[in-house]
Amino acid sequence: MTLGVVMLCHTALDRAAEVARHWSANGCPVVIHVDRRTPGAEVAAMKDALSDLDDIRFSPRHACEWGTWGIVAATQAASRIMLADFDRVRHVYLASGSCLPLRPVQELRDYLDARPRTDFIESVTTADVGWTVGGLNAERFTLRFPFSWRRHRWLFDRYVGLQRALGVRRRIPAGLVPHLGSQWWCLTRQTLSAILEGKQRAVHDRYFRRVWIPDESYFQTLVRKVSSNVESRSLTLSKFDHQGKPHIFYDDHLQLLRRSDCFVARKIWPRADKLYKAFLRADLGSQPRAEPNPGKIDRLFSKATERRLQGRAGLYMQSRFPNRDWVNGRSAAPYSVFEGFAELFEGFDNWLSKVAGMRVHGHLYAPGRAEFAGGAQIYNGALSDSAALRDYNPRAFLTNLLWNTRGERQCFQFGPGDNQKIAPFLVGDPNAHISVISGAFVVPLFQANRNFGEIRAEAARLQRIETRFLTALRDPSVKARVRIWNLAEFVESPMEPLQTIVDEISPRALRRLTEVPRLADLTGFGQFLQNLRNQGMKPELMGDFPVDGDLPTPGGRRPRPYLVK
Missing domain, CATH: 3.40.50 (Rossmann fold)
Known part of the structure; x- marks a missing residue:
């Protein structure tokens, strides 16, 4: 039994192809989805670069705009190909084109082999979520969101306000308890196929098409309905700032990433040559078989967030200068x-x-x-x-x-x-x-x-x-x-x-x-x-x-x- 990887790619396809080749070289079939808005010439170059590998597929392309249904549709399309073309795959790992394996792939496969029926997906109820930014937790499931938050912000806000004023509430399909979590998961074949082939698939898809940021709730909700063994955590290291934007890892984060003991990290800067060279080596040395523990580096991210929000005492940074008293103390010293x-x-x-x-x-x-x-x-x-x-x-x-x-x-x-x-x-x-x-x-x-x-x-x-x-x-x-x-x-x-x-x-x-x-x-x-x-x-x-x-x-x-x- 083996591990299959679904990759959602948007930009920097040369780096994504490099990572896909690494997965394939270590016995993991890969299905790649490329955003439909990506120029065709770049996609053709990527396919040509990977044409010598028999266990790499490309799925039908969907437009993947943040916060919309397209990301879920892309994941579904690539996952169906993975399940249909590779019978030996037992776990499917969802990654992005900017993800990078941090440990030997064999260690990840051994880790999953020891847990053959465990689904790894962050999945918590809306009442327990403390990381969302913007005020929409439970409302993302009870209101409709037909407008893009990024491209049509004015329409998005006005339509939300109108629904609140009118008391509009959507009916959640029977048997579903809304859950939220990280988009990046690793699910067993049984769980993933149950979601994609379920009798209520059409009902669920129709409902989640109008949920806000469905990629953070579709699989997170349905896995609770069909899985008997869920570990509510992601095996992918991803960190977010106070605005909900992902931290980007650069070359100078090499030792930090090694200390995390995580199997995969995102989001890696495409020009971080040192990171790609260090972690995609064929002779990557084995680390102690430690449990993935991103908490080891949480302290540094907490300090970075604190510094970003409060600044240094008496330092009036350009980013907060127009906002009066957004400083950590009025002056720098007595x-x-x-x-x-x-x-x-x-x-x-x-x-x-x-x-x-x-x-x-x-x-x-x-x-x-x-x-x-x-x-x-x-x-x-x-x-x-x-x-x-x-x-x-x-x-x-x-x-x-x-x-x-x-x-x-x-x-x-x-x-x-x-x-x-x-x-x-x-x-x-x-x-x-x-x-x-x-x-x-x-x-x-x-x-x-x-x-x-x-x-x-x-x-x-x-x-x-x-x-x-x-x-x-x-x-x-x-x-x-x-x-x-x-x-x-x-x-x-x-x-x-x-x-x-x-x-x-x-x-x-x-x-x-x-x-x-x-x-x-x-x-x-x-x-x-x-x-x-x-x-x-x-x-x-x-x-x-x-x-x-x-x-x-x-x-x-x-x-x-x-x-x-």
């Missing part, structure tokens, strides 16, 4: 945002860079330009300091910066004078560590040589902007890690907040600060705030500064030594 520090401390950027051992940017969203560390005009990833380019997409500017500097923590200044369009992104990003000294924006105005009326108006404007930002930071839904001090309490005791910030940025250092940045000269600052009040502007974010000129100190003590004035 980063620090400082508001008010550069205004309160002289040379804060340089000090933090020296203490933390990293490059620290200025105001990346300043009106004039992006103030990259060291005054650079071009930064990692060819990011320009142009304000116009940055403001075209402030979010992409920051995410590109963080992606292109992975492994190096980014720190930059932010304030009410900067472009505020990035603020909602910062607030909602778990990687953002935001430290704010509220009211510090007024320190440069205090030191400015400008008319007081202009200073008052600018202070009022900046305070309104910073108030909105602080309100967002205090919202319960905020995702960023936030620390807020008002100007008075920070000036009163700056050492502890600075130490906390340095420890957060450089957790491995774990050292006490021995050098601190120079505090801006705030002599007369309290009177300045009072003058703002006298002019009609109410400073609300700075805290309490005495008008007499003395800076706030804890318990009336003298300022600490590290407060340099």
